[in-house]
Amino acid sequence: MAEATKYQPINGGNLVSDVKSLFSILKTKRTLAFAYGFMFAFVVFTAFLAFNPSATTSFSPSLSSIFSGSNSVGPNSANGGSGSRYPYFISYFLPNGSVQQSNRLIPPPVPEGNLSISSNATVQPRPQIVEKEPLRGKNRTEELVPESNPPAGNQTLDSRVSPPIETTSPTETVKNDTQSTPVSKGTESNRTESVPVKAAPPVVDDQIQGSGIKSTPLGNDSSRVEDKNVSSNYTASLSKKQKGEMNSASGGSMNKNDWFESLKNCDFFDGEWVPDDSYPLYKPGSCPLIDEQFNCHLNGRPDKNYQKLRWKPNGCDLPRLDGGRMLDMLKGKRLVFVGDSLNRNMWESLVCILRNSVKDQSKVFEANGRQVFRGEAAYSFIFKDYNFTVEFFVSPFLVREWEVPDKNGKKKETLRLDLVGKSSVQYKGADIIIFNTGHWWTHDKTSRGKDYYQEGSHVYEELNVLEAFRKAVTTWARWVDKNINPMKSIVFFRGYSASHFSGGQWNSGGQCDSEIEPIKNKTFLRPYLPKMMILEKVLKGMKTHVTYLNITMMSDFRKDGHPSIYRKQRLTEEERKTPLKFQDCSHWCLPGVPDAWNEMLYAELLLRQHQQERT
Structure with a gap:
């Protein structure tokens, strides 16, 4: 009875009111159906975005952030491997799933x-x-x-x-x-x-x-x-x-x-x-x-x-x-300078430059422990960590200084134009050789050329210095062609280095102490030396290629670069009295x-x- 009463119309039902009530119920079901359909479409669309990362990325960066989750990258990912890109809650249900990463992000x-x-x-x-x-x-x-x-x-x-x-x-x-x-x-x-x-x-x-x-x-x-990956x-x-x-x-x-x-x-x-x-x-x-x-x-x-x-x-x-x-570059090699004191100048320069680049400078030393580099026939600096040596052989003419007896039975000095220096056998196998000669050909004895130049047993009573120079460098060139293996050694010849004595020469009061600026106008430079023209002609006729470092003009600009009066600390009594009289305007x-x-x-x-x- 109670159940029957619950379904009784309140005001007494009729057909019209029942039909209206039925349509009302139908309207409510349509609304629910539409709502369920919309929710289903939303879920499908959301799932599509979740399982398609490239689409997610292109559609919405914010959605990419939501669905990519923590996105920790394992070692494989760096190489284009298959690191998981699922959100955490999806990975929970599909722990073994993998999705190939988009090439756009890898x-x-x-x-x-x-x-x-x-x-x-x-x-x-x-x-x-x-x-x-x-x-x-x-x-x-x-x-x-x-x-x-x-x-x-x-x-x-x-x-x-x-x-x-x-x-x-x-x-x-x-x-x-x-x-x-x-x-x-x-x-x-x-x-x-x-x-x-x-x-x-x-x-x-x-x-x-x-x-x-x-x-x-x-x-x-x-x-x-210091670090193998950092220079x-x-x-x-x-x-x-x-x-x-x-x-x-x-x-x-x-x-x-x-x-x-x-x-x-x-x-x-x-x-x-x-x-x-x-x-x-x-x-x-x-x-x-x-x-x-x-x-x-x-x-x-x-x-x-x-x-x-x-x-x-x-x-x-x-x-x-x-x-x-x-x-x-030079590990295990020999680089040798051969020539006069100007080549010693260049040798010391290179030793200092290279030594300045070595971490442990105690491993750079002269082979015989020498501290002064004048007076001996040869010097050699060893760079121990590199098994490399930079050497200097004294040979100011490149040909051999000699002695013969004069008429009185005494020995007199001559210059053998037909023989190279004695030390040549020691450096002919070096990897790089830099030769020079020049300044000693300007001294009084060589300039006059009287009873000084010798070939074989013949001593010339007089010989022009240019002809003597040509004979000497020709002898040197023939020795290089015969003894230097061009497939093993590289040969350089450094040109003449200008001096800048004013008011005299090196032994007659020449000076340069007032020079503190280089020459800036080429018209004030000296003409190219005839000796160097002779040298160039000889070099061109050689079978062995020799690279000519023609530093003559560039050095001639530098009248400010010489030691002048700053050539030593302890002066002699005579030098203290007239310090300006003793100057070095040849070396650098x-x-x-x-x-x-x-x-x-x-x-x-x-x-x-x-x-x-x-x-």
């Missing part, structure tokens, strides 16, 4: 091959990082885009560049390292980053044929690098090495191939001296190996501008000499002009290596 793998270190002062360009715009969820992926290398065109060997280089390029493995950036507490952001490998600084990594100038990359030697501080010469660019001593940069092409076609010896506060190459007073005669700084010279000049050829920029890199202060000669030597070696890389 950095392309860098080949784990070799990165060839180019022999011409730079390395192949490292991959450049191109960073994508971060998503709203702060998930950020960086993509490595390798920079394209400039085309390496054909290069003809310059007449100055010989012999060829035998390339044995060391390689360096580049790995696609991945790291997760730490996130601050409460932040859901993780960052997947492909970290570029730091390239080693440019190295000379080829072998100069025969001479065996074979470098190893900077960083392979513990004395040069040592390179001497200000190549700051953009990772991008395949070269820096000259002037600080300018260009593509490495263009830079070497400019060097190959450049006359190194036609230019000017320009101020450069980054010079000298080593701190004045820092090298205890400089002979007192050249150590103007310690001898009290007050002006400093002569140390801050750089030689700038008109058609190019010379590379700044990096001693560490040059040592890497160190640091100073000979450093630039060595930069030219360095540039020539770099050119040889680059030439071999291109062939």
